[in-house]
Amino acid sequence: MVWDFSSVLANSDALIAGAIGTVRLFAICLVSGMTFGLVVGLGRYARTRWFNWPATLFVEFFRNTPVLVQILWFYFALPIVAPFEISPLSAAALGISLNAAAFSADIYRGGIQSIERGQWEAARAIGMGWGQAMRRIILPQALKRMTPALTSRAIEIFKSTTLASTVAYVELLQQGKLIASINFNPIEAYTTVAVIFFVILWPLVQLTYALERRMKRAE
């Protein structure tokens, strides 16, 4: 068995197109998932039932179903009732973002809960409203504590983007499949894709380790 990466290198433009697709999907899911996750997280934190119950239902449902099932539901099932076309990108982005929102919601809730009551009381005492106290006092402190957990969530989102290949969205794994089927070189094609993911994500994983260690020391 002689490994020959030249047929993969000859298709580097296809891989670059895939990488752009991966990064685009990741960016969409990261921003929308973490933003919506904050809204849901505040809902989970709220004591009012009208906020708490829908948020809890959402989190439980999306945490306890596989992302791939969600993506395929949005791609194959939703268009039946929705009056519009669903592109592979939208289906994948919806599935991954909602899943990311459910997981990050619990990170936000945990972070906010971890802030001592005294911080709230002091903020209210100097005349801040709930929104002001949350925005200026609580969230900035909570976000700092949540950074390691949110970073590892971001890494999970990046890995989830490969699931978009099941609905033929052009991303790295999809392009790897394409190269493997045209050149009959699955060994080199899939190894290359794996190495690309490893090279991108390994530094990020090391970063989360470092952040976690620093948090532990600070405690």
Add this chain to the structure above:
Amino acid sequence: MSYQWDFAPVFASAPLLAEGLGNTLRLTAVALAFGLVLGLALALMRLSPRPWFSWPAGFVIEVFRTTPPLVQLFWFFFALPMIVGIEMTPFIAAVVTFSIQSSAFFAEVFRAGIQSIERGQWEGALAIGMSRRQALNRIVLPQAVTRMIPAFMERAIELMKTTTLVATIAYADLLYDANAVAQKTYRPLETFTVAALVYFVVIFAFSLLGRRLERRLAVGGDSTVH
């Protein structure tokens, strides 16, 4: 807009979906068993002071934590058989992939659990004449495992969700069978909704079980490791 929902064709295919669920559970159970054993081995190697044990273990853990499971599955199903020259069934490829993938995560749970046990426990065990292995088996691991149970449950649930990826290499799990039913009945909305609900019911039941265990351990005054 008035779509007529009709679940009858989906319920008519219930035996096929039940078979798919059975395969999902079987794959999860097998991968979980291998993953736990391999995870413990990797954790012990990683904690070893000898670099020829700790480095390879660290390498496996890092590679399988930082690459997407779907890429790993394709590699084991399409690439590995060509390298070693053997046939791979989708089931074997899935068991190999998900066992190693989950073991990388289990290894970190084991390691954190073992490291959370106070040094005094080791010293006490060694002082009464136990070997390192005896101290690990009889003193440290039993205490560590109780602390690790919530984290194990969480990883086991992740593993069950990850098994849906085998549908892409045509192993007849619940998702693959649901897709087949959707195509046969032209009822993708009903079929995928039912499939999602079945996954939810099964996985949510495990989540609740995990939370109960966690609460019980918390009442026992034991801290948990994540």
